[in-house]
Amino acid sequence: MIRLIKRILAIVPTIRSQMYRAALLKALETLFMGIPYGILIFMLHDLLSGSLTASNVGFYTVGIALSYIAQGIFCWLFTRAAYPAGTELCEKIRVKIGAHLRTLPMSYFSRKNAGDTTALVSDELVMLTLLPRMAFPQFICAMVMPIVLAPFLFSVDWRLAVAALVPVPLAIPLLKKCQQALSKGMRKRSDSLVTISSSVIQYVQGMEVVKGFKQGGERFRSFAAALARFKRDNLALVFSTTPLMLAFQALLDLGFIILLVFGAYLFLGGETSLFAYLTFLVLGLRLYEPIKALGSVYEVTQSAEVTLDRIEALLKEKPLKEGTEVAPREDVGIDFNKVSFSYDQNPVLQDVSFKIPARKITAIVGPSGAGKTTILRLIARFWDVDSGEISLGGVPAQKLTAESLFSSLSMVFQDVYLFRGTVFENIAFGSPEASPEAVYTAARMARCHDFITGLPQGYETQVGEAGATLSGGEKQRISIARAILKDTPIVLLDEATASVDPENESQIQIAINALVRTKTVVLVAHRLATVTSADQIVVLDGKGGIEGTGRHESLLETSPLYQRLWNSRQEAQSWKVGAPAS
Numbered sequence: 001m002i003r004l005i006k007r008i009l010a011i012v013p014t015i016r017s018q019m020y021r022a023a024l025l026k027a028l029e030t031l032f033m034g035i036p037y038g039i040l041i042f043m044l045h046d047l048l049s050g051s052l053t054a055s056n057v058g059f060y061t062v063g064i065a066l067s068y069i070a071q072g073i074f075c076w077l078f079t080r081a082a083y084p085a086g087t088e089l090c091e092k093i094r095v096k097i098g099a100h101l102r103t104l105p106m107s108y109f110s111r112k113n114a115g116d117t118t119a120l121v122s123d124e125l126v127m128l129t130l131l132p133r134m135a136f137p138q139f140i141c142a143m144v145m146p147i148v149l150a151p152f153l154f155s156v157d158w159r160l161a162v163a164a165l166v167p168v169p170l171a172i173p174l175l176k177k178c179q180q181a182l183s184k185g186m187r188k189r190s191d192s193l194v195t196i197s198s199s200v201i202q203y204v205q206g207m208e209v210v211k212g213f214k215q216g217g218e219r220f221r222s223f224a225a226a227l228a229r230f231k232r233d234n235l236a237l238v239f240s241t242t243p244l245m246l247a248f249q250a251l252l253d254l255g256f257i258i259l260l261v262f263g264a265y266l267f268l269g270g271e272t273s274l275f276a277y278l279t280f281l282v283l284g285l286r287l288y289e290p291i292k293a294l295g296s297v298y299e300v301t302q303s304a305e306v307t308l309d310r311i312e313a314l315l316k317e318k319p320l321k322e323g324t325e326v327a328p329r330e331d332v333g334i335d336f337n338k339v340s341f342s343y344d345q346n347p348v349l350q351d352v353s354f355k356i357p358a359r360k361i362t363a364i365v366g367p368s369g370a371g372k373t374t375i376l377r378l379i380a381r382f383w384d385v386d387s388g389e390i391s392l393g394g395v396p397a398q399k400l401t402a403e404s405l406f407s408s409l410s411m412v413f414q415d416v417y418l419f420r421g422t423v424f425e426n427i428a429f430g431s432p433e434a435s436p437e438a439v440y441t442a443a444r445m446a447r448c449h450d451f452i453t454g455l456p457q458g459y460e461t462q463v464g465e466a467g468a469t470l471s472g473g474e475k476q477r478i479s480i481a482r483a484i485l486k487d488t489p490i491v492l493l494d495e496a497t498a499s500v501d502p503e504n505e506s507q508i509q510i511a512i513n514a515l516v517r518t519k520t521v522v523l524v525a526h527r528l529a530t531v532t533s534a535d536q537i538v539v540l541d542g543k544g545g546i547e548g549t550g551r552h553e554s555l556l557e558t559s560p561l562y563q564r565l566w567n568s569r570q571e572a573q574s575w576k577v578g579a580p581a582s
């Protein structure tokens with residue numbers, strides 16, 4: 001338990017005084033819970049020795065009543081200290097995890113880790129609130145009670161005291177065994193909880209495909225299998241630990257029976273007084289309660305250990321290394337110098353070098369899967385290169401501060417993510433100091449002002465989770481407004497494929513033109529018009545290298561791959577729905 005508390009305090013040191021205060025208040029509450037029993041023993045003594053008087057009874061009654069009041073007060077104070085401590089513990093850990101996640105490379109955010117982190121932050125962490133408000137105080141009581149009572153019991157009759165305490169050391173090994181079984185079972189159960197979270201994420205994220213292509217069966221099967229595994233692991237945990245827990249409690253109950261029989265034997269044999277016998281019978285019923293409670297304390301602490309393992313592992317994940325330099329604000333070109341990169345074992349770029357000139361538009365083209373989007377991600381340092389270097393304005397990206405890198409770039413990607421919040425907040429995201437006027441101007445330039453003012457609450461309209469209530473084109477224009485407002489020297493753009501209607505498309509094009517003026521633009525181009533008007537085109541060969549760089553006209557002459565790509569796009573563009581097949 002001490003180790004566990006130390007681990008918690010290492011993560012959230014500020015909770016220390018609250019934890020200790022809660023435990024102290026619980027100990028005082030327990031003390032006042034025990035005092036009426038003590039008074040009862042004094043009464044018994046008076047009764048048996050014939051010295052009980054009316055005033056004594058009054059005195060004892062007041063004492064018992066005051067103890068109840070004090071117990072109530074300490075219970076209230078304990079609740080006031082322990083519950084906020086539990087909530088604060090969770091909140092602080094969540095904030096810490098959130099801040100840490102932000103520093104991690106994108107390679108961390110695989111599906112498995114997304115499920116893992118979701119389960120950890122939403123479900124598992126909640127268990128930790130039980131530490132300050134239940135497990136830790138109960139543990140203190142279980143330790144304090146026997147220590148306080150033992151000297152008194154020994155002074156009344158040492159033989160009965162030994163008999164009363166004998167089951168405790170015998171029961172502890174059982175508790176340890178139970179603890180081991182709990183630890184193993186909880187780890188398994190927690191793993192299956194993570195699997196459930198991952199499959200829920202996959203199932204829900206893929207819902208469009210599931211519905212559209214009637215592919216639900218396979219995904220649902222893996223979700224159902226995860227649920228079945230969780231059920232199995234949960235039952236295994238309960239069935240493996242309950243007998244041990246019952247045996248532990250039975251051994252302590254046996255202690256009371258030993259006391260009963262052994263006390264009767266001594267009393268009837270004239271070896272001990274009626275007072276001593278009765279004292280042990282009265283206290284014997286209470287003596288084991290806090291120790292019995294250790295069973296449920298260990299249930300909580302084992303679960304907390306598993307959760308803490310996960311938290312510590314996550315917090316140990318190495319953040320992207322940050323540098324100390326600051327990128328220039330004007331005329332920022334980008335250099336790729338012998339860059340190689342692979343996702344896990346899947347090589348995408350090999351020894352690639354090219355220059356992206358400042359204040360010019362560079363289009364990246366190449367076969368599907370050649371690494372076009374990857375190039376944008378590498379510039380933004382979502383991932384780090386395996387070897388080689390990417391420089392921004394002459395400074396290697398890894399030497400820049402995260403803040404400098406962030407404020408040099410804006411991104412308009414196909415998968416636009418809007419946060420839960422108002423439209424206004426979504427545009428101002430990344431430029432928290434922007435005035436409302438600046439936000440409106442950016443929205444006008446990005447051609448979103450009109451549709452925003454048509455929304456029920458205008459700029460104050462809440463957008464659903466991940467922007468679910470806006471159309472794809474509208475979301476993209478909001479993200480362009482966000483980028484215009486941020487006004488960074490570099491713009492990374494993944495042009496929308498044919499997913500928007502023509503009206504939206506022309507609006508988006510106007511918005512993009514407003515954004516890219518005077519910027520260094522790197523774009524994954526899907527539209528022919530963009531490609532032909534780009535200042536430079538980089539053609540990826542789909543084998544990890546570059547086939548050529550240049551303008552449209554020269555590449556048409558020098559690059560066979562570019563010619564092929566160009567021809568196939570032209571063909572695609574000339575297709576008409578409903579045109580007779582030739």
Ligand code: ADP
Binds near residue numbers: 366372374
């Ligand atoms: P493009 O944009 O040219 O179509 P990408 O840059 O998206 O290509 O992807 C290049 C290759 O890397 C593809 O084979 C793709 O499957 C793979 N890939 C892309 N993203 C990831 C990822 N997050 N994890 C693993 N592999 C990925």
